[in-house]
Amino acid sequence: MAIAVVVLIFVLASGLKGRDELAHLNVCVLVLGDIGRSPRIQYHALSLSRHGYNVTLIGFLGTKPHQDIIEDDRIDILPISELKGLTVGPRIFRYASKVIFQSFQLFYVLMKIEDQGYILMQNPPGLPAIAVTWVASRLRGNQFIIDWHNYGYTIMALTHGENHFIVKLAKWYEKLFGRFSDHNLCVTNAMREDLRKNWNIEATTLYDKPPPIFRETPLKLQHELFIRMGSTYLPFRPSLDVTKEYMELTAFTEHNTQTGAVTRSAGRPALLISSTSWTEDEDFSVLLQALEEYEKFVEAGHKLPSLVCVITGKGPQKEYYKKLIDSKEFHHIKICTPWLEAEDYPVLLGSADLGVCLHKSSSGLDLPMKVVDMFGCCLPVCAIHFQCLHELVKHEENGLIFKDSKELSEQLKLLFSDFPGDQGKLGIFRKNLRESGQQRWDENWDHNVLPLIKEHCD
Incomplete structure (x- = not known):
């Protein structure tokens, strides 16, 4: 196995071209998870694109990403397979096989993509992504940024218990390779202090903030959504004993088809x-x-x-x-x-x-x-x-x-x-x-992340 890894690194590294002069305008945004269920990663990609960066967005393509991601010409989605590993044998060997397969796949993808100025990776999930991304970034001369959402080992502890061998191993791994990143982001001041005090990692707090799509919904749009939802889900439909002439009804709203007016239903549920x-x-x-x-x-x-x-x-x-x-x-x-x-x-x-x-x-x-x-x-x-x-x-x-x-x-x-x-x-x-x-995502990102990128990566 070790020989195979060395050979793979040598073959890929030997094929690398000289550093692209425009590489600093290319960004790899990575999550070893479902892109469609990783909103913060999608927001990073959109913010980078908004500032003129070309984004390669890597992750599993299980759920459809937001339409803004799909339609953005500067964002190229590069899906990777969600490998399951072996289906038979002891759990530890099945888990190990999954990690090994994902390591090879991710390393290959990171070594073959267009030259990047830096790689921004979400953690968790970080096994094996942190180590693989660090190796690839060192070989290719990329800046490596980890965006800490949580600690992966604490999530594993919910299932296995904090004293389980694999949880202790995961904590050691996360702590060791997490220190190899060039820069770090995190989601709270409490996490920033914990990273500094217990992990010897300096991070910038980037609170999650809502993008502009999250706002109070006008009543007309509410009614249209309730009509669509009602075609599949009974709770959105009006009571069977309620009928009104020239009215389109949901459990919450009434639409007068003659005047176009939409009102809230009297006695509606919360x-x-x-x-x-x-x-x-x-x-x-x-x-x-x-x-x-x-x-x-x-x-x-x-x-x-x-x-x-x-x-x-x-x-x-x-x-x-x-x-x-x-x-x-x-x-x-x-x-x-x-x-x-x-x-x-x-x-x-x-x-x-x-x-x-x-x-x-x-x-x-x-x-x-x-x-x-x-x-x-x-x-x-x-x-x-x-x-x-x-x-x-x-x-x-x-x-x-x-x-x-x-x-x-x-x-x-x-x-x-x-x-x-x-x-x-x-x-x-x-x-x-x-x-x-309240502050929105774009303003928050521009204040906390853009200066870091321009100072260290451009």
């Missing part, structure tokens, strides 16, 4: 939304238990609206939770679990009444991007507590923080007690978000 990757760091039983308590509040006579709860996303635990959801017998709550096109997701967020976030962070050092997007749409949030959440969610200002299902159920009762009025806490939180003058 639209609750949560987004998830259906992984171990989000326990959706917390939300389901809170909804059960909410149902009891309604049946006990509290003046509360019915709920439509939309949980978007894909991931390994989705089928497990879908079965759990199907086992519930709600009378005042409807739940659906769609996967939305990239263009529809911000429209739905901008149409919702309240967001719920169950992301707890395996490291306690990253922040949920879904909340950033919700705030971009001026959508108040109830979020589960973890270490550095205060860097994003301000309790009693732009949302509420809860610790368990009981607290969440009480918060739902409190926030929807005035629904659909806008004078209660829910309306105040939305007003605060509208008036906050």
Whole structure:
């Protein structure tokens, strides 16, 4: 194996041409994951393109990327295969085979692409991407930047436990090769301090910020989305006993086909939304238990609206939770679990009444991007507590923080007690978000990343 690696490096390196004078205008943006489910990586690519850089975007092509990525002439998507490794044998050998296959594939791709000024890589996933990218960047003379979203070993620890051999090995690997990068970005000040103190890595904090597509959705666009959603998902359809002449109806809106006017339906349900990757760091039983308590509040006579709860996303635990959801017998709550096109997701967020976030962070050092997007749409949030959440969610200002299902159920009762009025806490939180003058992605990126690129890479 070692001989094969040496031979491959020699063959590829010997074929390299002299450094291209315009290489500094070429950028490789890399994620060893699904490009379509990696919004921050897509935003990096669009920002680089906006400033005149030619971008090679490398990753798995499982989910359709945003249309802006597809239509951008400066962005070239280079898909790589999501290799599974062996399907038989002990788990450790199957995992090792996957890492080896991905290492060879990624190294080959990085050595054969057009000369690049630098490589910007998302971590996690970083095994084997950090080591392979570092080797390729040294051979080709690229600057190597890691964008730290979290620590990969902490995600592995959710499944295996922090004392498992493979978790300890992953931590050693991540710590060692993470120090070999030329520059580093990270998502919170807490992570920046941890990288500096415990990893001897200096990083620039680049908070996730919403791009302009995340905004409050005009009522007409809301209605159009609800009509489309209603063709597939029952909770978006009007009640069967409701019919009105010259009116196109959804569960939330009414469209007068003669005048063209769109209004909100009287007695409409509240639209609750949560987004998830259906992984171990989000326990959706917390939300389901809170909804059960909410149902009891309604049946006990509290003046509360019915709920439509939309949980978007894909991931390994989705089928497990879908079965759990199907086992519930709600009378005042409807739940659906769609996967939305990239263009529809911000429209739905901008149409919702309240967001719920169950992301707890395996490291306690990253922040949920879904909340950033919700705030971009001026959508108040109830979020589960973890270490550095205060860097994003301000309790009693732009949302509420809860610790368990009981607290969440009480918060739902409190926030929807005035629904659909806008004078209660829910309306105040939305007003605060509208008036906050929150920074957007482009401004944030231009301030924190562009100077680094121009200083070190141009």
